[in-house]
Amino acid sequence: MVVSAQEKTSAPALAMKELTGGYSRRRPVLHGVSMTLHGGELLGLIGLNGAGKSTAIKHILGLMVAHSGEVRVAGATLEENRELYRSSIAYVPEQPSLFPNLTVKEHLHWTALAYGLNREAAEKRADELATTFRMTEAMKALPDTLSKGMKQKVMLMNALLVRPALLIIDEPFLGLDPLAIRGLVAALDEARDEGTAILLSSHILPALERKANRLVVLHKGRLIAEGTPKEVKAAAGCTGTEATLDDAFEALVEAAEGGRKGE
C-alpha cells in the first residue's frame, strides 16, 4: 500500500515532537527538536554544517533511533505501522546513492516495484521525468558512466516517480546544471500542488526564501527559529526591505552563539 500525496489524510505528513537523538546517548546531536509539515507545504531546513540537519533527516527516515520524543509520518510512528511509514516517504540524499548494477531505467523500474506502483502509470511518469531532467538518452546507462549531477538527477527522478506524501531532499541543487535546477524547481512546485509535503535541506538560502512556505533553523542541534521566511527574518531583527534570509540566518547564529556563551 502506498500512501500518495493525493490521498487525503487528516494527520500531518510529518510531525516531529521533542526529538532528542544522535548516535550516542551520552552526546546527543539533537536536543528536543519539534517540527510539523502538512501536505502541500515546503519546509526549509537550515543550519550550519554539523547543526543536526542530516541527523534529523536520518531520524525521520527511521535510520536512527530517538533517545526521546517521537517522529510521526502520515500519522504513524515507524514502530506502529512500518508499512505506512516507509511507503509515505521518498528520500533524496545529499550524495547520490545508486545501485551500481542497475541502469537509470532499471532504477525507476525497481523503485516502482518497491512502492507497488501501477506499471503503466509508472512508465508514463518515468518518461515525463526523463524529459524534464533531460535524461532520455541516459536511461540505459549504468551509474558509473554518469556525472555526479546526472546521478543526482536519477535520485530526484526516483523520488518524484513515487509522488509520496512526504518528500525529503537533502541539498538538491548541488551538482545540478542550471536547466536541471529549473526542472527540479518546477517538479517540486508540481509535487507541492499535488499535495506532497516537502522537507528541503539546503544552504542556498535565496532559493528557500523564494520557495519555502516555512523554515526551521537548527543550530548545534537546537531549533533556534521557525516560521515563514518573513517571520524568521523578523525574529532575527532583520525587518528592512533590503534584508535577506542570509542576513537573518547570520544574525540568528550570532545570537545563538552569544546566548550560549552567556549561559
Added chain:
Amino acid sequence: MSRIAHDEQRAFLHSLRRERTAAFRKEIVPYFRYVFQSGFGLFASAIFFTLLIGYMDLIKAVPADWPAKWVGAVVLSLSALRAPLRTYFRPADSVFLLAMENRMLEQYVAVALRKAVIAGVLRTLAVFALFAPIYIRSPQTAALADVHPPIVLALLFAALTGINIYGGWRERRAAARSWRIGLKAVRIALSAAAVTALLLKPLALAIPFAAAIVAVLALLWRLPAQHALPWDRLIEEEAALRRRWMGFLSWFVDVPTETAKPTYRRWIAWIGELIPWSRSKAWHYLYVKVFLRGETFGALWRWIIVTCLVVAVSGSALIDALVFGASIVVCGLQLSELKRVRFVETADTLPIAPQGKLMAAAAVARGAGLAAVALIGAAVPATAGLGANPGDAEVFRFDYWLAAAGFGLLWCGWWMPRKIARFTDEDDL
C-alpha cells in the same frame, strides 16, 4: 627541487611500495588458513599430484599421436603473453601523488615493472622446463628439438616474455580504450605467432621473424596518444585484482566485501525484465540485475564454459561425471556469494521488508544453479565421444550422468538456496 628533497622522495616512494606490498600480503595470507581448513588444500593437492603422475607417465613415453607441437605452442604462448603489473595503487594516489608523477615513474612504477618482468621470465622458464622433456622426447618434435638448443629457446622465450610485459605497460598508457584493446589483440596474435615459429620453425628463419614482430609492436606502441602514467587505469586494475582475491577467499571465509565494477551484459541482463511486476518480487528484480551484471555471474559462466570444454575432451564417462559433480559444487559456492550482497543505504528507506532479501537471493541462486546443472548436464551426453580414442568403450554412462545430475539438483536446487535463505545475524538484512 633540492637534492635532499629528491632523495627524500625516492626513499618515500621505495618505502611506500614496500609497505603496500607487505600490507597486501598481511591482509591476504591469514585467510589461507581457512582456505586449507575447508578442504580446498586437499582438493588442490589431489589435482596437483594427479597431474604430476600423469606428467611423469607422459614424459616416460610420449605417444606418437600426442599433439606436442600445438600443446607447446599454446602453453608457452599463454605464459609469454601474460603481462600483469602489481602497483598497489589506491584511489587517492591520483590526488596525493600526482605532483610526484616523474618520481613515481622512476622510483615506483619502474620497480613494479622490473619485478613483473622477473616474475614473468621465471614463470615462462618454469613452463619451458616442464615442456622441454616432452619437446625432446615426443616423436612429433624430437627432430625439431635437435636443431633448437633448449638453452637458446629458453632465452628467447624469456626475452619475449619481458617484451610482452613491457608491451602490457605501453598498452596501459594508451589514452583511448579502443587503442588499448587493439594493441593488446595485436600483441597477443603476433607474440603467439612468434612463440609458435620459434618452437616449430628453423631458428634461422624464426629469430628474424620474431625480431620483425617485436619491431612492429614497438612501432605500434608509439602511435596512440599516451599518458605518462595511467593513474586511473592502474587504480582500476588494482581494485579489480583485489576484488578477485577477495572473491576467491570469500568462497571459504567471510572477507571484507569489495564493490565490483559492474559489466553491462546486455545479452543476459534482459532476463530481469521477465520478473513479474509485483511488489513482492522487488528484491528478486534487484538481485537478478545485481547478479547478472556482477563478478559472480562472470566467474560462474566462465566456469561453466571451462567445465563443458573439459567434459568435451575427457573421453571418459567416469571423468565426465566426476567433473560434472565437482563443477556443480564450485558453482554452488560461487552462487552463495549472493548472500553477501550489500546494497546502498537508500535501499533501507524503501517500503519493502528487508526480510525478503534472503528469500530473493536464494531464489535467484536456485535459478542460476539449476541453469548451470542443465547446461553442464546437457554438455555431457552432447559431447560424449569427442575426446575418446578409437576403441574406448564407455564414452557415456547414463547411471553416472544421473548420479551427477541428481547431486547437482540437490546441491543447487535445495541445499545451497536453503543455506542462503537461512537468517544468521542482523548483517544478513
